[in-house]
Amino acid sequence: MSPLKIKKGANSHSAYNLRPNFSDVEERHTLALLVENEPGVLARVIGLFAGRGYNIDSLTVAEVDHIGHLSRITIVTRGTPQVIEQIKAQVGRIISVRDVHDLTVEGASVERELAMFKVTGTGDKRVEALRLADIFRANVVDSTLSSFVFEITGAPEKIDAFAELMRPLGLADVARTGVAALSRGE
């Protein structure tokens, strides 16, 4: 193969990906899509995932450029390398999608997620929940005599770990935002 340059952020680099793609091993990839903020754009993206049988582990969307009418959709998906390449190419084909970034292969990136946990109980369990929340730097955003609502921010793994710890301590409800991610550096 010719040494083809993969331009960072080029949404057409899929065919030039040099990694062997006959692997059957599923990979987890975080994709960041810059899309035109117009009615139905999210339906176009998730409709494509549903229609072609791709996975969505997590999805977040919000407007990021009000003047330019641009929204950012962060999707965590999984599939074999060939499927991941197809996903990027297919998403890149949607007219309203301006740019597709695969943060998992385009260098280092940071991922954060916000979650809220409602933990109910009294006595030792309640004290233990509060102690652990402190260790995890979770904030108490609501409290009654028999419940807390914790707010926690971090990488998805950290939130998973916190959830596991809260479960035996009276975990009653969870709300997670899904992953927001940015590449590191300039």
Place this chain on the structure above:
Amino acid sequence: MTRQMTGAKMIVQALIDQGVDTVFGYPGGAVLPIYDEIFQQNSIKHVLVRHEQGAVHAAEGYARSTGKPGVALVTSGPGATNAVTGLTDALMDSIPIIVLTGQVPTFMIGSDAFQEADTVGITRPCTKHNWLVKETDKLSGVIHEAFHIATSGRPGPVLVDIPKDVQFAKGEYTPKAPSKSHYKPQLKGDMDAIVELVEAIEKAKRPVFYTGGGVINSGPAASQLLRELVGATGFPITSTLMGLGCYPASGDKWLGMLGMHGTYEANMAMHGCDLMINIGARFDDRITGVVDKFSPNSKKAHIDIDPSSINKVIRVDIPIMGDVGHVLEDLLKVWKSRGRKTNTASVAKWWKQLEEWRAVNCLKFEQKGKVIKPQYALTRLEELTKKYDRYITTEVGQHQMWAAQYLGFEDPNRWMTSGGLGTMGYGFPASIGVQMAHPDALVINVAGEASWLMNMQELGTAMQYKLPVKQFILNNERLGMVRQWQELLHGERYSSSWSESLPDFVKLAEAFGAKGILCSDPDDLDDAIMEMITYDGPVLFDCLVEKHENCFPMIPSGKAHNEMIMGEVDTSTAIDAAGKLLV
């Protein structure tokens, strides 16, 4: 320069500015303002179809035979949902069409109003892009953008949904201007990859060109460049169903169509080649057969304008993203500048092998007795019509494959068939679209009786607009391809594949005021075909053919290119359990 006008007038004005001369459509409550404007002008001809599906297929036929986008206009609700099959068909075959749909007024959207449907929602997965226009000021801009998106890059269908109040309201008309759209597909191929392909061409011992609809979509210049490349290199060439005509069937490098019902020589060449040059084709499952055994020892190059086509099904070694015409131009330039080299001795040896495969004469058949063989009917049709300015459309099934096998196409845009979606009922309305674009040409729809009945109402359209389309029906009183699969795969249990209670096609034609011809004797066939050709008006040609004829050669499901069934041999063991699962 901008002008104030109603949305309805804007639509007509935008179509005129885009060079549209024909619109296929069907009126209804939500598009009445547009029809009112169409009534008051003479620049655009409106063709009243008899069903919205027909309008979209007619627009497809118009587009494929001219290279220009086709336009259809339908009402809200059922009008829009009836357009869905045509839109999906155009998406699968990359045909540029613009479908305009009426919608209930904006203030009634979401209220389950009469003839309301979520048209943009329903058509999102079956269009390249679609819009719901809620402001009249934006309407003309969106229509111009719709033409840009339908026709650039990999072409496809687009839909603009226009609420009735937007059609009535006044707004500012934006004239056609160079698109400011972010959608700018890459046309030129990567030079490094092109050089790599040239190097492969210079060294190849057993090369084959595998071409597809992308060559046709790229425009006539791409076909010319392809012919030059094939002529200069002397490499063999095959094509998909969609690409027929990009290289002339009479050319000496032509191997015939490849794929499930392709020729022996084309499929064996694909299997045995050491360099496969895919130009504007997409490794469709009808082409590859079972993927694991597909052309195991070849280096594969793939030229395609759509990045998602590359490495989707088959891993390729030399991917080139770009427009076929642009890439072929660069490819030829580079190859010539490096001295026009090929591995002549090895390629000559390869041709010797190819000639042996050709000598098998896989399309041979015997016309004996008093029953017309469908292959014979098409051979005679070819012989008697090839000197005409001829366009062929087809329905879907056995007749379609026989037409691809036994008719010869010398030029692009002469062959209109539903490839990807396989839409029965496509051919008749498509032939109407073709005839509208080419009033003096001989337009023939090769049909099966079952497919033809799916959109037979369009005979009214053909009569109303005096379109002399010839409906050449190979009538075996069966759903032939379904029956063939049931014979091969389901123990000859012919479940619902018999066309019972068929109409008398001659009387049916006459009921519409068209001409009907019945032919059942091979000795009468030539005269009957000549009668069809010379008659000035629509003809329904009911050609009674052998009822249980199978379409061969055939790559059975789950098999490779070198495992073709060649003819009426014992076919009972040809397909295993895994193959049965495939369609």
